[in-house]
Amino acid sequence: xxxxxxxxxxxxxxxxxxxxxxxxxxxxxxxxxxxxxxxxxxxxxxxxxxxxxxxxxxxxxxxxxxxxxxxxxxxxxxxxxxxxxxxxxxxxxxxxxxxxxxxxxxxxxxxxxxxxxxxxxxxxxxxxxxxxxxxxxxxxxxxxxxxxxxxxxxxxxxxxxxxxxxxxxxxxxxxxxxxxxxxxxxxxxxxxxxxxxxxxxxxxxxxxxxxxxxxxxxxxxxxxxxxxxxxxxxxxxxxxxxxxxxxxxxxxxxxxxxxxxxxxxxxxxxxxxxxxxxxxxxxxxxxxxxxxxxxxxxxxxxxxxxxxxxxxxxxxxxxxxxxxxxxxxxxxxxxxxxxxxxxxxxxxxxxxxxxxxxxxxxxxxxxxxxxxxxxxxxxxxxxxxxxxxxxxxxxxxxxxxxxxxxxxxxxxxx
Amino acid sequence: xxxxxxxxxxxxxxxxxxxxxxxxxxxxxxxxxxxxxxxxxxxxxxxxxxxxxxxxxxxxxxxxxxxxxxxxxxxxxxxxxxxxxxxxxxxxxxxxxxxxxxxxxxxxxxxxxxxxxxxxxxxxxxxxxxxxxxxxxxxxxxxxxxxxxxxxxxxxxxxxxxxxxxxxxxxxxxxxxxxxxxxxxxxxxxxxxxxxxxxxxxxxxxxxxxxxxxxxxxxxxxxxxxxxxxxxxxxxxx
Numbered sequence: 001x002x003x004x005x006x007x008x009x010x011x012x013x014x015x016x017x018x019x020x021x022x023x024x025x026x027x028x029x030x031x032x033x034x035x036x037x038x039x040x041x042x043x044x045x046x047x048x049x050x051x052x053x054x055x056x057x058x059x060x061x062x063x064x065x066x067x068x069x070x071x072x073x074x075x076x077x078x079x080x081x082x083x084x085x086x087x088x089x090x091x092x093x094x095x096x097x098x099x100x101x102x103x104x105x106x107x108x109x110x111x112x113x114x115x116x117x118x119x120x121x122x123x124x125x126x127x128x129x130x131x132x133x134x135x136x137x138x139x140x141x142x143x144x145x146x147x148x149x150x151x152x153x154x155x156x157x158x159x160x161x162x163x164x165x166x167x168x169x170x171x172x173x174x175x176x177x178x179x180x181x182x183x184x185x186x187x188x189x190x191x192x193x194x195x196x197x198x199x200x201x202x203x204x205x206x207x208x209x210x211x212x213x214x215x216x217x218x219x220x221x222x223x224x225x226x227x228x229x230x231x232x233x234x235x236x237x238x239x240x241x242x243x244x245x246x247x248x249x250x251x252x253x254x255x256x257x258x259x260x261x262x263x264x265x266x267x268x269x270x271x272x273x274x275x276x277x278x279x280x281x282x283x284x285x286x287x288x289x290x291x292x293x294x295x296x297x298x299x300x301x302x303x304x305x306x307x308x309x310x311x312x313x314x315x316x317x318x319x320x321x322x323x324x325x326x327x328x329x330x331x332x333x334x335x336x337x338x339x340x341x342x343x344x345x346x347x348x349x350x351x352x353x354x355x356x357x358x359x360x361x362x363x364x365x366x367x368x369x370x371x372x373x374x375x376x377x378x379x380x381x382x383x384x385x386x387x388x389x390x391x392x393x394x395x396x397x398x399x400x401x402x403x404x405x406x407x408x409x410x411x412x413x414x
Numbered sequence: 415x416x417x418x419x420x421x422x423x424x425x426x427x428x429x430x431x432x433x434x435x436x437x438x439x440x441x442x443x444x445x446x447x448x449x450x451x452x453x454x455x456x457x458x459x460x461x462x463x464x465x466x467x468x469x470x471x472x473x474x475x476x477x478x479x480x481x482x483x484x485x486x487x488x489x490x491x492x493x494x495x496x497x498x499x500x501x502x503x504x505x506x507x508x509x510x511x512x513x514x515x516x517x518x519x520x521x522x523x524x525x526x527x528x529x530x531x532x533x534x535x536x537x538x539x540x541x542x543x544x545x546x547x548x549x550x551x552x553x554x555x556x557x558x559x560x561x562x563x564x565x566x567x568x569x570x571x572x573x574x575x576x577x578x579x580x581x582x583x584x585x586x587x588x589x590x591x592x593x594x595x596x597x598x599x600x601x602x603x604x605x606x607x608x609x610x611x612x613x614x615x616x617x618x619x620x621x622x623x624x625x626x627x628x629x630x631x632x633x634x635x636x637x638x639x640x641x642x643x644x645x646x647x648x649x650x651x652x
Contacts, residue, residue: 136430144430144475146475146477147475195425195429198425198426198427198457199426199427199478204477204478204481206426206457206458206459337542337543337560338431338560338562338603338604339560339604340431340432340435340560340603340604340605341431341432342432343432343433343434343435343438343605343608344432344434363636363639363640363643364640366636366639366640367608367609367636367637367640368435368608370442370636371435371438371439371442371608372438373442
């Protein structure tokens with residue numbers, strides 16, 4: 001912890017907090033990024049120095065990072081203070097700020113952008129690294145997904161010697177990347193999007209799939225036996241000894257039960273009794289606006305963030321069967337300028353509902369829905385969308401900046 | 415009444431940028447004209463059917479592209495389909511492998527020689543909106559799409575460019591895509607046919623042996639609005 005910081009690191013930490021506070025006060029955001037940037041200019045090793053002596057878990061993957069980090073934080077808080085980048089600032093600047101703001105926290109749960117995993121492994125010497133899933137995301141600016149898995153595999157081999165890996169046994173790309181590590185705890189966290197792993201990441205042959213089992217027809221890469229899984233019946237996680245931990249989550253969907261299983265697996269490696277941790281997960285009602293419920297003019301909106309094909313399919317699995325659905329799509333820089341991925345999402349499950357589309361790229365969505373035979377109306381913004389649906393519950397699914405626009409309409413609801 | 419059989423080749427290898435969309439758009443536009451459609455997905459470990467009416471092949475990474483070319487050469491059915499005048503639409507990596515050679519994994523590979531062209535590496539990745547004026551003989555007007563590729567394609571004498579580029583890179587910054595007979599290759603994903611309904615109709619007309627102008631018109635309000643938006647976005651950016 002920061003008791004042993006050098007004077008330079010202490011000075012850097014003070015400047016970081018000031019910059020972050022100024023940024024917040026001037027309404028530019030939560031200040032995580034600018035604060036971390038200032039701190040790292042003054043002391044380039046600041047992240048490493050602030051992480052020293054703490055028990056750190058890094059959590060990475062295409063989808064579910066923020067929620068799993070939130071669950072993990074809630075679980076570990078059963079035994080001590082946890083530093084965490086809860087605002088979703090998941091690059092080194094955000095990690096530095098999270099640690100600087102919680103100097104007394106013995107533990108740290110850090111959500112990590114997929115492309116920064118190697119850097120964080122070196123800087124934070126994590127006790128645990130959790131790898132959730134890899135699927136196509138932001139195609140025009142990010143690496144293709146098999147290349148990213150290969151990069152992980154290499155970086156884990158060179159830099160994760162001291163870490164225990166918690167990894168998703170259901171995702172072949174994750175299994176291939178993690179299988180170079182000595183200590184791996186496997187979680188059956190599911191895979192909602194299989195199209196990026198039709199062929200073996202190791203040798204290029206076809207993968208056979210039989211229910212939840214998969215194996216390479218050539219090199220023998222296969223699904224490891226998971227120690228942790230989501231119960232088939234009811235809402236529970238099953239641990240390594242076969243014990244059931246009942247969940248009573250406020251967050252919807254099978255994918256969040258899987259995130260809970262991963263969080264409990266991580267927490268137990270930190271010495272937390274999963275039976276003590278599980279009830280704490282049900283206190284999580286929303287995560288940086290995701291799953292938040294907001295009310296306007298008699299409409300109860302539930303806000304779902306979905307950034308890529310896997311995320312949209314998971315959202316459609318979560319939504320209640322009857323309420324109207326608002327879909328909002330943007331294609332700004334952080335979303336990726338390419339909207340072609342909407343054709344990887346099957347919208348036919350929305351047929352028969354009231355569907356309202358909005359966002360910068362609402363016309364792309366309109367064309368997409370027409371092709372899938374789903375009736376829709378197109379409106380300019382979220383206010384018009386609210387006016388277009390009757391009072392009652394409404395499900396809202398939006399990609400990254402579209403989601404932030406909607407959050408802004410509701411005072412940046414958390 | 416017969417059924418229009420559309421084969422989508424190798425989605426397990428070549429389906430990176432919404433490639434399924436071209437199949438969905440074609441099926442939607444055919445059904446809107448009362449044409450029955452049987453979409454067929456053919457994996458790379460399956461034989462390619464000889465009897466289909468149209469073939470689609472999509473984009474992908476280097477490794478899968480080389481594997482796909484090798485399997486298609488061994489299978490032979492796509493070459494026979496081209497010789498028989500069946501429409502083929504090939505996107506990006508799928509477009510490159512229809513030529514005589516293409517570059518992947520740092521070396522040249524033999525292509526299917528269906529189109530007279532060859533592809534190599536360009537100086538930089540071409541990523542972004544692409545637009546152009548399509549070859550007038552095709553009667554499809556302007557084209558719009560999104561491209562993302564590292565290759566450059568050099569056309570031989572036996573093919574025509576699909577379009578003259580007005581924005582983006584395409585083959586080489588001057589032309590985009592290629593066509594010969596009923597075979598069309600393009601770097602436009604997005605998917606291309608969602609933004610270019612007249613190109614979709616041209617392929618459908620070829621597949622059923624009709625004149626494109628004889629296809630009954632369908633309501634293209636939304637695709638036309640999308641086209642207008644994308645062209646406008648380019649003109650504001652320039």
